[in-house]
Amino acid sequence: MLPIRDHNPSQRTPYITLILIALNVAIFLAGLVLFQDQRALSQLYYNYALLPVRLSNGENYTALVTSIFLHGGIMHLAGNMLFLWIFGDNLEDEMGHIPFLIFYLACGIAASFAQYVTDPGSTIPTVGASGAIAGVMGGYLLLFPKARVDIFIFFIVFFRILPIPAWIMLGLWFALQLFNGLSVDTSMGGVAYWAHAGGFVIGFALTLPLWFKLGGTLFWRQTHGHPPHPEATYARSSVPIVRR
Numbered sequence: 001m002l003p004i005r006d007h008n009p010s011q012r013t014p015y016i017t018l019i020l021i022a023l024n025v026a027i028f029l030a031g032l033v034l035f036q037d038q039r040a041l042s043q044l045y046y047n048y049a050l051l052p053v054r055l056s057n058g059e060n061y062t063a064l065v066t067s068i069f070l071h072g073g074i075m076h077l078a079g080n081m082l083f084l085w086i087f088g089d090n091l092e093d094e095m096g097h098i099p100f101l102i103f104y105l106a107c108g109i110a111a112s113f114a115q116y117v118t119d120p121g122s123t124i125p126t127v128g129a130s131g132a133i134a135g136v137m138g139g140y141l142l143l144f145p146k147a148r149v150d151i152f153i154f155f156i157v158f159f160r161i162l163p164i165p166a167w168i169m170l171g172l173w174f175a176l177q178l179f180n181g182l183s184v185d186t187s188m189g190g191v192a193y194w195a196h197a198g199g200f201v202i203g204f205a206l207t208l209p210l211w212f213k214l215g216g217t218l219f220w221r222q223t224h225g226h227p228p229h230p231e232a233t234y235a236r237s238s239v240p241i242v243r244r
Contacts, residue, residue: 002082002151002152002154003082003083003086003149003150003151003152003169004082004086004150004151004152004161005086005149005150006086006087006090006147006148006149006150006166006227007147007148007149007150007163007226007231007232008090008144008147008148008226008227008229008230008231008232009089009090009229009232010089010090010092010093010227010229011093011229012093014088014089014092014093015092015097016088016092016097016098016100016101016104017084017085017088017089017092017100020084020088020101020104020129021081021084021085023069024069024071024077024080024081024129025077025081027069027070028070028071028074028077031044031070044070045070045125045127046125047060048063048066048067048070049063049066049067049070049125049126049127050063050064050067050112050115050116050125050126050127051063051122051123051124051125051126052115052116052119052120052121052122052123052124052126053120053121053122053123055116055120056120056121063112064108064109064112064113065105065108065109065112067112067125067126067127067128068105068108068111068112068128068129068131068132069129070127070128071127071128071129072127072128076128080128080129080130080133081129083130083133083136083137084129084133084136086149087133087136087137087140088100088104088133088136090140090143090144090147090227090229091103091136091139091140091143091207093227093229094143094210094214094227095210103135103136103139103203103206103207104132104135104136105132106135106202106206107131107132107134107135107136107138107199107202107203107206108129108131108132108135108199110131110135110198110199110202111130111131111132111134111135111195111196111198111199111202112126112131112195113198114131114194114195114197114198114199114202115131115192115194115195115198118181118194126192126195128192128195130192130195130196130199131192131195131196131198131199132199133199134177134195134196134197134198134199134200134203135199135200135202135203135206136203137170137173137174137200137203138170138174138199138200138201138202138203138204138205138207139203139204139206139207140166140170141166141167141170141171141204142204142207142208142211143207143210143211143214143219143227144166144223144225144226144227145165145166145167145220145225146165146166146167146224146225146226147165147166147225147226147227148163148164148165148166148226148231149163149164149165149166149169150162150163151163151164151169165225167225174197174200177193177194177196177197177200178193178197180193181193181194181196181197
């Protein structure tokens with residue numbers, strides 16, 4: 001279940017969202033050559049990735065921030081940037097450019113710390129923007145629970161694009177992070193589920209003051225749970241449908 005777009009693009013240019021995407025891509029491309037040199041890659045992760053054991057030893061606190069700008073592969077980067085593009089623009093529109101940047105970094109730091117406390121002695125490096133982006137998703141859920149999001153569903157030979165309310169897609173995503181965090185052993189590496197869950201909760205909480213300022217449930221009634229922008233008109237697919 002992969003989100004590909006929402007139906008209410010922001011009215012203003014989301015400069016911070018675009019800059020964050022560009023920065024993540026530039027850092028990944030700059031370090032791409034290191035993937036061919038295991039020693040150099042290990043040194044990069046040692047210096048800039050979140051290594052819980054180093055944090056426990058009182059070292060490298062800057063990794064709480066630098067780790068959210070590193071990615072372990074092209075698909076890792078592409079997936080994170082897709083989620084940031086879909087959910088970041090509307091949140092930046094409501095928060096303002098600089099407050100959104102502060103919010104994003106705060107969510108990233110909180111997500112990194114949430115991953116750290118689950119295993120403070122771990123020697124496995126944690127990288128990726130997904131914790132910060134999870135915070136963006138938590139804020140999006142609070143402000144725009146009924147926004148329509150197109151998701152791509154692929155199951156063996158069945159695939160389809162379906163528009164569903166944001167609260168269903170984001171709620172299922174968050175539930176999956178909790179379930180996997182409790183049931184999957186990541187001691188040998190894998191997905192940082194607790195960073196995702198922690199970032200999501202922090203993002204939701206940090207957006208509460210803005211939600212109250214906008215009117216709380218009155219804001220929902222005025223906007224019907226959607227971003228307060230006209231819906232985009234998307235062209236129908238030109239792929240022919242073969243009926244039974």
